[in-house]
Amino acid sequence: MAKQVCDLAAGKGISVSQSDEHLRKARTAVKNKSWSGNYDPTREHLNFEVVKGGIVKNIDKSKSIPTRIREILKARGILDPNIGLDKPRYRTVANFILGGSRGQMHRLAFGNQTVILDPGSDNSGITRMKDIEDWAVDMYNFMSKKYGEKNIAAFIVHLDETNPHIHCTILPITEKNKFSWKKVIAGADKFEYRDRMLKLHDELAEVNKKYQLERGDDISRTKAKHRTLEEYHQWEQKELRNKVAKQRITIKEQEDYIINISSDIKRAETKLKGLTTMISNLETIHAEKQLEIDKLQEKLAAGGGDYNGLIEKIVNLKKELKNIEEKLDDKQDKLKKAKTEIGSLILQKDDNEKINLDLQEKQESLVREIERTTLNLQDREMSNMESLALDHFRQSRNSQIKKAEEYEAGLNENERKIIDNYNTAVFGGSPVDDMAAKTNEVVAVATALYFGYIDQAIKFATDHGGGGGGNLPSDWGKKDDEDDWAWRRRSFGMALHLMKPSKKRNLKR
Template sequence: MNNKTRKQVADMQASTGITTAESNEFQRRWENQRWDRAEKEGNYDRSRDHLNFEVAKGGKIRPIDKSQSVGEKIEARLAACGIVNPNIGRKVPNIRICAKFIFGGNREQMHELAFGKQKVDLTKGADNSHIVRCKEIEKWAQDIYKFACDKWGEENIASFYVHLDETNPHIHCCVLPITKQNKLSYKQVFAGETKWEYRDKMLALHNELAVYNKKWGLERGTNIHETGARHRSTEEYKRELSEECTTLEKKIEKYREILSEVNQDIYRARIKQKGLNTMIRNMEKSKEELSNKKDELEEAIAKGNGDTSKLTVELEKLNKDISKLNEKIEDKKSKLQTAVDELTSLQDQINELKKQEKELREEGNKAIDNIQLQIQYRLSNAILPDILQEFKSQIHLLNFKTMDLFEDTLLKDLSERGEQIMQCALLLFAGYLDQASTFAQGSGGGGGGSNLKWGRDDDEDDRAWARRCMAMAHKMMKAPQGNKKSKR
């Protein structure tokens, strides 16, 4: 193993459940046609499918069990706890009942754990059927499984699959947020009461995971909340932007795959619904014909036309046929209602998936805006000292009348007391109003007054807040009126 830093990967996504398409993807429960599409459109390699495995109860390594879907496993666990799935009956499921985790690390390290010195050909269509799975990846997976068991309880792990047939080996783990009191609570187990508590939980999770990953050559990534902002090159930001957008595009592509499969399910459901409607119409027509024949027989018996005993036997047989036909009609109507409900549910899934895809695209656009804004901040920060220095070196060449135009302006005061104004603004931006006032007064400024009402608005973005802090710092750093020097 070389000395290159290799980072662990841990991603968590809240979910209202696991769809059939997702479960099929996790378990690779695909027919030839679906495999062909996966290899064509994604980063899957069917020749390495035999390397995939799961970690089952007790940390046992075994081939992926496809006899029960992940959704069925979730329902079984809920039932065992006496919990009814809260999304049942909802037009749009919106209760978070599980968390989907992806565990992994740098590609180089994961390939080393999974394949050792064997060379995997990542070219599309390449034959890697000769590749053998290494024991290290199994032991690593067992360690991560133990981490999940210790963290959330083994009984709450619905699935734990290890995929070695994609570009980068990784784990898909589905966990139910069930408390020790057998209550379903995503907030209590994963999210916390506030966004700050959620952040602390996620930081702790990464720290705890790093303990298990350390012996496998994977380190915890550096968190900006712990290190503070650092100066990075434009090239680094471009790389971050590319990575973030690539991740979002992969998520969008995944939603498109699910959308495609759900649309196929909808098509089949509509065919089934149409067939059932036709069958019911035909049965209703047959029932009408039998009922008419029954009326004729009853009338013949009543009038004594023909052999009454034979007519009675024929009528009894006719009543039995009508009864059986009624049972069949009711059965088909029940199946039709199930098909209608299924179609409605699938359409709701389509609408929800489209909504989530839209949110992902908005998140992608936001990521681009954020990275560009950070670059602008760096550019502004780099050029501002030069602008102020140039202004400071040239202002003495102006006549008094022209200089008066710059009196009390932020530009002039920054050129004279830039470091102090910036320090005061920094304290304000961080929310330290008292310290900012003390600093301003200690530096010869008025301080802004003790009754100053100050704070960031809930909907105020960083740029607007920074501008307000700079303007307020400029005001606070001005000398009190009594000490103000007279103009020339």
């Protein structure tokens, strides 16, 4: 039976970039190109969302998920605890991914229709099945009952990716209209959190029974390790590389097998040729002996020669003829077997050449998939870093505007004439200027640091005018208890540090 999927990730809010991807709202050509590698544009029209009351409708792209959250909080008179903080500290969003094994999810979403998953395929003729809508509504009702329908900020169903799934955005708000990750989601400690998650999976499995999806094994018994989305993509890429390596071994084995079969065919053909020659020679001898017997019998019938001598010769020739016929029968039988053997070997060779060709095509497809996933992973992270850069730039600009207003408030009419000095005092040499001029460079360095390419990040920074921020800490790396967005923000901060103008100092790792 197919397995259900339920993944949970905490968030200290949700970025516009994340929202755009969930809603498939590409604001730039770069994002559109990046996303096109992760999903099938010809199936995007199959996506939908479930809204209040369990109503299925097309995805509303007019409002981002952050906007939806703000409207929910405003209507309920709830303050986002992260507003006003330099860095968000509170987990205000629970990001659930709901799904199941690919085969069963495809049956629910597409029925008996064949969906071609190769990049660039045209699946525009595929239609959405009602089963996937029923499943999504049941999932919506389950999450509504579990966490409160009014706490569901978005419930998006994606049918345009490899495996159909749901992105459910939950606000961890209590009945008293207060944000509390522990009370709503996690519990008091890790033990209660584990119990809650076990219960969640058990309860979800009861709903999923009707859709032939069963609960997966408890990771406390299987010792499986939870992976974040980024870790999953990196693991997926590693698996693809392993598949390519195994394919190469299999292809080499197939090629060796084909060489051996070709040698067997060559030997069988030589044997066949030898048998054919032998049979031809025996048939010639047989004809000569038969002709000799015929002549002796004619002579015997005419009464010429030694009667007893002629009879003896005929008897001996018939014995030779019988011996030749026995040899002919043996060679004919061997010839028949040799022909059968060659036919079988040729079929085997043809089949294995087809298999090898198919393996080579699959290998080429896997190599293309690796290249695509590598670019997608990099593009995805560049997009995330661009989102951080935009937030950083906006916050820095707001801070500068506030300083500007304070500065301007203290100027009289005459002093306003020195506005140039004012601009220099407020904005000159600020991080805002550096950020505006070096956004792309900072994003590139941050992305390299995020993926662990430390030497490349340092070299890029120094080659593009950075290097004034000092050395990178020797213990630089992702901490065991650090989530992806915290690690991403730290990488971005370090990138800003590395991209400070150089004072002719050499960076060392």
